[in-house]
Amino acid sequence: MEIESTHQRRSFLKWLMGLSIFGWLGTVFYPIARFLIPPRIPEANISxxxxxxxxxxxxxxxxxxxxxxxxxxxxxxxxxxxxxxxxxxxxxxxxxxxxxxxxxxxxxxxxxxxxxxxxxxxxxxxxxxxxxxxxxxxxxxxxxxxx
Amino acid sequence: MKEHLFQWIDQRFEIGAFIEFLKKKRVPHGKGWYWYYFGGVALFLFIIQVVTGILLLLYYKASADSAFESIRFIMSQVEFGWLIRSLHTWSANLMLLAIFIHMFSVFFLGAYKKPRELTWVTGFFLLLLAMFFGFSGYLLPWNELSYFATKVGTDIIGVIPVVGKGVMTLLRGSEEVTGATLPRFYGIHVAVLPILFFILLSAHLLFIQIQGMHEPKGWDKLSEEKKIYIPFFPNFILRDLLLWLIVLNILAFLAVFFPWELGEKANLFASAPAGIKPEWYFMFMFETLKFIPAKVWVIDGELLGILAFGIGGLVWLLIPFIDKTEEGTVRSRTVKIGGLFVVAFIVIMTALGYLL
Amino acid sequence: MMWFVLFFMLHFVFSEVAMASDDNESVVNECLSCHIELDDELAAPAELFSNDIHFQLGFTCADCHGGDPTTDDFDEAKDEETGFIGVPGAVDIPGLCGECHNDPTLMRRFNPNIPVDQETKYWTSQHGISLKKGNTSVATCSSCHGIHGILPKSDARSKVYPKNVAATCNNCHGYKPLMDQFGLSDDNYEDYAESVHGIAVLKRGDFSAPTCNDCHGNHGAMPPDAVSIKMVCGNCHVNNFNLFRKSKMSRIFEMRGLHGCEVCHSNHRILHPTDEKISVDEGGVCMKCHRTGDKGYTEAQSMYSTLIGLKKTISEARQSVSKAEIRGMDVGEALFDIQSANDALIRSRTMIHTFDSKEVKQTAQPGREFALKAKQKGEEALLEYMTRRVWLGTSTFFITFLVIVLFVYIKKIER
CATH class of the missing domain: 2.102.10.10 (Rieske [2Fe-2S] iron-sulphur domain)
Known part of the structure; x- marks a missing residue:
């Protein structure tokens, strides 16, 4: 019974960890992706x-x-x-x-x-x-x- | 499926041995363990530098008439450009800080001693490269502050006898800091330094892997059961990750709440604004040079200062070969006190630089 | 006898010119070869003449002084029969130059565009009028153009090159003893040099701005009278002129014999006008004539407050925008609005010349709107700069959460 609950707790922890890693990766890669999209005016000092x-x-x-x-x-x-x-x-x-x-x-x-x-x-x-x-x-x- | 993939790779690259090595690899976990993490933090910040640096390359233009405009463009037109630029600058500063802490912790723990002399030497050169990274990168936005800081900084190089003037001209691309200086600094910043840094960093990390981590003082005298080790994987890696995340949070906080400003575009004919200061990691040297009188006996004061720093740096570089004392002896303690003086000197001079 | 001399001279001039225009090297000018060897005073004309435009075009000394340039014998060259006149007197100079310069057929051969009315104009000028009365201390052709080193006006060394004109006039007009004779002031050059026009011409070399002759005329130099002064200024300041001409003020000025523009802007010392010029306090010009509380007083007060108000709004907008810009925010559009607001400010300043506060207000109004719009854009950009922190919130939330989970996990596996 006790082993069972520890096991459950650990897998819940892993699940939480996975979720927050995804959230974190999102906050890292979202700005990068947006940075890569060409802006409205495509370059500085347009000629x-x-x-x-x-x-x-x-x-x-x-x-x-x-x-x-x-x-x-x-x-x-x-x-x-x-x-x-x-x-x-x-x-x-x-x-x-x-x-x-x-x-x-x-x-x-x-x-x-x-x-x-x-x-x-x-x-x-x-x-x-x-x-x-x-x-x-x-x-x-x-x-x-x-x- | 997973096993199948593993076997496919293992048959070709024998990664099994590497994984075995990782599984067995363990790290001593004694007194002062936390100092051992700052190298990793510096590495993490360097990775951020590489990523944000590459991103900035997409929009940056290295010429006197468009460098400032392109930074303004990055900050105002490109989405999250302000964040990427701010991260790049802040992480550069934090990296230098991490490297300094890492170096002094290695010094005071005596980790540079035999057999790790070369790790120290490569580390020392990595510090120089990082400072040069900072110096060359500072000019790139081509604003008033960066222009004058570069002028003052390169002027100091020009004081060195015989080669100084030549090196200065070579670095500036002309007699003065002009539009010709910018592409040179840019090339150094994005091509020359990264290659050198990468080579040295690889050696630095390889040495650590080969020799294992330094064991703290008195470790060998402990009985086997008192020697606490933690597995490199996953424990040490996870701890590293934990710290990296905290650092990332600090970095994001700084980048958003204290973002780097754009400033005014450099004007080659404007007079220098009051209170031109170098970046903080050069401050102690800059401040010391100010304290030395213009002439000491027959030698130029500034030159004397530079020579002193040159010799000091050389001694610091060669410390593993000079200091062959046993940890814990009286003589080794004398070396530590010497190190304390160095730290005190740097801290006081830096503080004076900002207070005066 | 008169006719004979005249015929002789004309004949002489034409034959010389015919020779001159062919090839300047084939011209025989023995005067020069002798004079160059003489003492300073007698050699100077010869030395100077080699730079002279007339020399370059093949004219000789004899074309002005008479004499025979083909002989190296002193007496023969200056023989009375050759028409030698020596040094011409001041009274004779305009006529002497006019001999050629009045002749369209002759002048066309050298420069088809050159005017041929200089002498006619000269005799209408104050200089010419006085000279005719026998006053020889006034300017003649050579006073401004030089004597033997006459250069075309496009030559930067020329005394009549736009940048040099003021100094040339000042040779006499800055000389107190001489000016006292005529009851004229001697400080016009100093006044001009400090004026907007003087700074433009003398310091910036911007020749679209006027120097002395652009307002006074050159050959027909004369101070512009009360009616023509606004026409003179209006040549360049068209908008101001048109507005002023239609205003009530203009008629009243004419009735009272006041000199248009000059009343408020002065003549030589025309400084860059400030908005304070129409204030009713110190520095204002309206109160020269108007009295506290009259219609002009209230109009001036109203125009002044319109201008100052717009100026203040624009400067606030600028501050707000530059605050955002220095932090790296996009303020391109706001800068456009500021430029439009500035346009309106400049135009409302011009509208002062209607002396109608309603007109000024009407012109300033769109400027105010633009400035307020720009200010708002600056503030919005600054606000956005602050709200970026919201993004940080989500990111820190995930990182902090991960930190905690990781911490718990490490504790767990190390237990």
Whole structure:
């Protein structure tokens, strides 16, 4: 009778041990597995990003997109060409916009203007905007930092 | 089924003999038994280092313009990235601590003596490698603190006469700590040191297996029935496991409640922030160098300090060959008192470094 | 006789130029070979001239001074018949330069874009007007462009290179005895050098910012009058100008003959404006005219508190976000919001030029919302940073449990 109960107790102990080992392994491997899953933004310092598909961008408009930690602007011109720039104004870091009526990139803060090569052509901006390359992969629009 | 599998393997690799060995292997269980577990703890922390280190490799980029960004990326974008990074740093520190405790317990138990001289020597080099691991890894996040700590640390190497400047330049990859230093430290940290460490660690563990564990003082004078042994498997292993789990809990606690911060990105042209301190395991040396006057007679003070530490280290390395005393004799006690001075020196200097 | 001289000179100039434009090495200029050997004072022009743009293009000394450069005989070269004029007087200089620079056909051969109205403009400038009245201590062409070492304005060594213009003007306008003659102040350069424009041009080399001639004109230099001053500033500060022009303030300023922008921003010493400029306390400019309690006072007070309020909200948001960032939390979106909030702040500062507190408030409002959103995101990130500990709870639970079970088990097998 006594041997029986000791035996039972020991096997219960083993069972408990097995259970908690599984629980423990779970808490070890769960974070590791999640770590391995590629994050939403796949790498630090991205140099290339898919901004969307052609239908997301109306002809003659500019769209602000997130490029890494900075805003970028993608412009779809009337001739269906795409242009992309760093959207941070070189004067006081406001976010620029595309003005189809001016055919220029315009900063609302101090009326700074950039032409479609990013050059500062009017107003206070002291430097041109950094231009990015735009590539089409089928219908997808990709923006790439120039090296 | 189970037996069948066992036989299949045994026929090919003769693991039966190994299992027999494990079954018979036993460990002395005398006074001060707990000191015997710190080597195992260091080993466990090293394993964590390897695992978390490999995980960090997946996202880390070793270049001056993206190292900091990639760490920020790991911590903010990758799920549990903050945890993995924090674990890696904390376990590095705890590993060094475990190694120090392990080394001094071996010293005071006299376990380095014949026939275990080479185990001591390999252990000593493992400590140096671990410190170098810490030093090289500290730079990798490329933040302000790590940048300046590396600058100060490598400056000290440059003081060594004749070879110092050369070694320093070789290590830095240029005259100064720059973007060129980062890939070098990275290569050392993830390739060179792991290989060397693995080789030395294998030797270290092999020696222990061949010679068996050191028996505590006065063990051979005990009568057979008073000599308590515990089986290596499963008892010793389970005890090891128990301690490892406790350490893991401490580690997780530290990693979550005192996570390593990202800091500010290193700026090569910024002036050094106040109170640049090396990592704690270098603190006693750093602090000592500060206390030595700039010039001692005609010799440069810093150089003198480095030479003293070099000689001290050499003596410490060769202690098994220098100290051939019997355990328990007066002369062996003198060696122990010398060791106590070393510990006191390290503790006081480290404390001063943080208090002053 | 007059006609004869004029004809002679024109003929002379054209024949020389025809020769000059071909090849500068074939030009015979004996003046130089002699002068270079002479004493310091007489050699200096010859030495300087070899850098001169006119020399580079093949002109000789004789093109300005007259004389015969083909002979090495002193008397022959300076013979009266050769049209030698020696050192031209100040009054004659504009006309002398104008001989070529007024001529579109001639100038086109060297630079089709170069203006040819410099002399005309000059005579309308304060310098030219005074010179015509016989005051020879005013600036002429050579005062700014140099005498024998004239360089194109794009040359960084040139006295009229944008970065050097202010110093060139200051040669005279910083000289007290001279300025006292005209009742002008002599500290304009110092004021300009400390202004936003001066710092941009002189320290940063940003030539999109104005130097003296961008506001005063160069050849037609003149202080801008009350009406044109805002046009001058408005050339670059378009938004501010447009808003100001439409405001009631602008009309009142004109009625009272006040100098637009200058009233609040001063003229040469235009410092980077702070928000305190529109406060009703110390450092504010509104109270120069307004009195405590009047409409302007309350408007100013209201605009000021809008700006300060937004600034404070943004700085709080920044703090909250950087606290989370330094701990390694993802704050990318919050940083975007902060940038948008900052946009609104900058725009509301521009809106001050409507002098309408409602407009300012309206522009600032979205900024406030963005800042609050960013602040909240920062706080949420910080909260998430804390709640990570929950994860630790489950993990420690399992580990602790395992530790206990293992401990009991070891006790058991070792009994």
């Amino acid at each position: 290339s990003i898919r901004v969307g598909t052609a239908k997301d961008f109306l002809v003659g408009t500019g769209t602000i997109f997130q490029f890494g930690r900075k805003p970028g602007i993608l412009i779809r011109l009337k001739n269906d060409d795409y242009k992309a720039f760093d959207a941070t104004c070189t004067h006081l870091s406001c976010i620029v916009q595309y003005r189809d009526d001016l055919n220029q990139i315009w900063c609302a803060c101090h009326n700074g203007r950039f032409d479609l090569s990013g050059r500062n052509v009017a107003g206070p901006p002291p430097r041109p905007l950094e231009e990015f390359d735009v590539n089409m992969k089928g219908d997808e629009v990709w923006v790439t930092k120039r090296t």
